[in-house]
Structure formats: structure tokens, C-alpha cells
Amino acid sequence: MATAQETMPGVPARANEKNDELTAVSGIISPVEILRIAWEGVVRNKVRSLLTMLGVIIGVAAVIIMIAISAGTEATIADQIEGLGTNLIFIQASFGRGGPGGGGDTGPSLVFDDTAVVESVAGVTGTAVDQTSVQNVKADGATLTDVSLMGTTTDFPSVRDVAVADGRFFNQTEVDRSAKVAVLGAGLAADLFGESNPIGQSITVGTTKLGVIGVAAEKGVVGNTDFDAMLYVPITLVFDKFTPTMFRQFAGDRVRLIYVQIEEGADMDAVIQQIQLKLAVSKGVTVDELPFTMQTQQDIIDTQGATTAAFRSLLAWVAGVSLIVGGIGIMNIMLVSVTERTREIGIRQSVGATPTDIRLQFLTEAVMLSLVGGLIGVATGVGGSILFGLTSDMRTVIVPSSILLAFGSAALVGILFGFFPANKAAQLDPIEALRHE
């Protein structure tokens, strides 16, 4: 190097003076210009840009619509559970030991007399039993098969929140005497008697003739039970007429369920413990051996909630995958775009664009595409959710946080998947790039 200086007169000092200017490349180009360059890149080829965005649009819209559907489903279920009645506990014989009808020792079963034990607990305001069987029902003109016959007690209307629209529900005397009376669900009444008034008419259930004393108000389907198709009779009548004698001798006055209504504001857990204790004592077993499950409404809500939460997270995963697919779409088209625009990159490099400038340009373009795609996706998703809710039976609830989530992940996807193509562009050699056709 020293010899070179000697052979070149007039060069020396200047080279050192300007050294800083040569080696220190400072500052970035104006951010406004970067945005403008990226925007020009997006607008210059609208079809390509739209294709690039398509994946993100679909992904974002899918996230919003799917979350709206699952939120709608959750809301519907919550409403239904509200309709079960308030402050209820369900006592149910669990099919633990041997199962229903399974051989061997089945342990103590849930019987009608247990209601007295339950009612003796402080805080219990009422009970109702439920022993359901399926019967054929005949009225003068019509015959219906497979009607759900529910044997229950007098508190049933208040406990299960079923109103009597016409006539009356059976009273305690009728239960005590296993009177041959029946109350019809609204739908059943219409099916059997049409327009005419069923009160005072008689129906034949199996081989037993019953007098109709009331018709329940419409309630619809709650959980799995269609209240309107139900035929209510005194529980004692079920034992006397609709339970095989052999079975009754063997199993006693078995009931499927006891509904327990709790005083407003009472401590649920304490009441449940008391009930368990008293039942255990009356059966002569320990609380742990008691073969009954006790569910509160909250338990049912929690179970349903867990189910819908699982459903929702499944949908979120599906939607998330579609966003990733959208990101891969951006990356693919950006890679093609970098190849296609090699000459442009070369031109920019020849007038002084640094690798960082080029990288920023393509990265900004990718983010811009995914943000614009995200916006279109949000509009599509919100519109689609509303349209879906209007045109189908399913309810949709647009969740604001899902919009943020979808939009945010779109931006993230743009950065992540834009990086590779942007790097590729930045590393192009200016000579090769300028020569590219």
C-alpha cells in the first residue's frame, strides 16, 4: 500500500481526511419514503397484491366468524340453562356399582321416600321427583306412541318452572291416593285434542284410563327435555300402574331423579353436605358410599362451559392454521415478486439503496399487504357473522377481542413471513440484478 501511494502523486492526504465520510454510512432513509415506496409496490400490481392478501383475508374472516359462532352457541346454551329453574340441585342415582340392572349388589337406590329425608334439611324449599317411562296414549280420535310419561309430585311446577296454562296441577291428596289424573304438555294437548278443550276429557295410557285436569303452558326444549311433549301424572300412579310388579318388589319405589329447590341465598355447598349426610344415615352407609351424584345448576353450566370452551379453542386453532396458511401465501407470492422485480431492485441498488433499504421496502410491503388484507378480512368477518346469524338457525355474537386478535396476528404473520423474501431481495447482487431480464 505504501508503495502505491508513492507512485500516485497528488492523492495522499485527501484519502485520510475523507475517511469518515467513506466508511460511516449513517442515518436511514425517511420512513415516509419507505411507506411510499412500499405503497407504490402494493398499488402497482393490484391483482398480485389482492392474491397475496387473499389468504390473510380468509384467515382473519375465519377467525372472526368462527369465534362469533362459538360465542353465539355459548349464549344459546347459557339461556337454556337459565331456563332450568333457579337454585336447583339434581340428585341422581349414579351408575357406579354394577350399573343399572347390572348383576350383583347395586347398593341403596334412590326411592320416593328419600324426598322426605331431603325435605327435612334446612334451606330446602321443595322437591319434585322424576320417574319417566314411555307409553302409548289414546284419546278419542288419536293414538300417539312413545309418549314420555313423567311421574312426579305437586311441587314440580314451581321447582321446574313449568306453569299451568289451563285447569290445575294435581294436588297432594291425588298423589297420596294415586289418583288417575293427568296434566298434558302444551304440544301433547294439541296433538291429542286439536282445538277442543282437553280438560275433563279422558285419555288411555297403556291400559289405564286417566282424566285430564290441566294443560301446561308452553316451555319448549330445555337441555334434552321437551317439556311440551310431556304427560305428567302423580308419581304414585306410576308405581301402581306403570311399574312391573316384580320390579317394584325387587327395587322398591325407585325414582330416576329428585329435584331439590333451595332457598334463595342459602349456602349451596352446606345444603348439599347436609342432604348427603342425612341420606347416608337413612340408608345406613357412609357419605362416600352413597351411590348418588348431586349436581347443581352451576355444575351443569360448568360442564357445558367446558364443552363450548373446548369447541371454541378447536375453532381458534383451525382459524389460526388458516392464518398461517395465509402467511405462507404472502411469503410465496412475495418470493415470486422478488424474482419478478429483480431488475427494479438492481436499479434501486445502482442509485444507492443499501441492503437495509431493500429489506425494509419488502418487509414494509409484506406488513402493508397483511394489514390491508387484515382490514378487508375484519370487514368480511363481521359482515359474514351478521349474515350467517340472519340466514341460519345458529346465533352469532361478534366478540370485539376476536377482531383485535385476528388483526394482530395478521400483522405478525406479515412480519414473520415477509422476512424471508425481504432478506432474499436484500442479498441480491446489484450487477446480477441489473442484468436480470
Add this chain to the structure above:
Amino acid sequence: MNNQPIIQTENLRKVYGMGDIQVAALGGVDIRIDEGEFVAVMGPSGSGKSTLMNILGCLDRPTDGRYLLAGDDVSGLNKVQLASIRNRRIGFIFQSFNLLSRTSALRNVMLPLVYKREGQLSPKAREEKAMAALEAVGLADRANHEPNEMSGGQRQRVAIARALVNDPVLVMADEPTGNLDTKTGDEIMTLLHELHGRGRTILMVTHEQYIADQTERTIVLVDGRLHTDAANGDK
């Protein structure tokens, strides 16, 4: 006036390939071009002409030897530094114009100003400067037209305006008339002469002897070495 050297190279070498198979595109070239000179570079294909131009244009680095551009050694600079040098000191004119498509003439001319880091101009100042450069090549009225709406000659003028907008110390023209018909080519040559007349240093690659004859001096490369370097007598 013509004593300040713009280009000075010493034993400039460029070797391609790795390991045993090595091809020397430039086998040690010494050139000195002073401020205000208009020099033509000729040579058959494969003579190392393009390689030389790439190195002199700071698009590439020599394998060996020194290159001083306006007094500064640029042979050891990295990619980023070279980009900055191109931006501030060199204006390129290409055979195929190399304008950005679907971009107005004005935006094309502004491009070097956009990538200027030191003493960054305001958007308004950039536009004014680009407009002035377009005026200088007689295309102020086409500022908002896109390249595909222009003739070849007009496109090359836009490219020349872009090459000048950053006030470079060296203008590199790579067969600037190669894609143009004779008449348009002559117009572009007239424009280059005007620039030269105003003191620009221009280095031009050409295949055509009559184009080369219009310059002050012709350098001929053969097999990666300087073959002849002589002043053109009649200019």
C-alpha cells in the same frame, strides 16, 4: 483545471472462480482519468470491459489492486459503503435505460435523492431538484408521464436526468445509444457533449467506433489488459 484525478487505478485485478479453476477477468489495469474528461472504453466481448466498468462504478470490488475515486480509496469498502458512494458520487446511464416502470419520470429522477442519507432533502426540495434535472434534459413537460408513454430517446433523457440529480463526480454511460436509432442516438450524444462542456467527467462504454471517436480519448481493453489508451486526434 484538468489536473484533479477522478479515477485512478493501480494494478486493478479481478479474478473469478475458486480453487484451481480461476479466470482473471482483469489482469492488472492502470488508468487515470482526470476531472472533466470524456473517455470512451472499447473492447471485444470478454475483454474485461464490463468487469472494469462494474468496479469503476462501485458495483463490484477488485480482487487486488487499488481504486481511488476522486482521491478516496474505495477498493476495500463493504456493500453498504459502496451503495452510499454510488449514491453520492456516481451517475449511471444504461443501454436499456433501467427506469422503474409504472412510475412517473419525476419519481424516477427523484430516486437517488430518496436514498441520500447525508443532508437529506425535504420532499419538496427533492421534487424541485428532480424537476430542475428534468428541465436540464428538456423534459420538464413530461414529468408526470410514465416510461411506457415515452419514446426511447425521452426515456434515455429521463435516465440522464436521474444520473445527474445527485451531482455526481463521475457519470458512467454503458452503451447509452445502443438501444436507439441513429438519429436519436445522435441527440443523446449531443446531450452528453453538453454535459461534458459544462465540466462533467464521463466514462462511456461503446461498440461503435464513430461514437467513440466523438470523445476526447479512447481506452481499448483486450484480454483483461489495457491495449491502447490514446487521445482522439480530431477532437
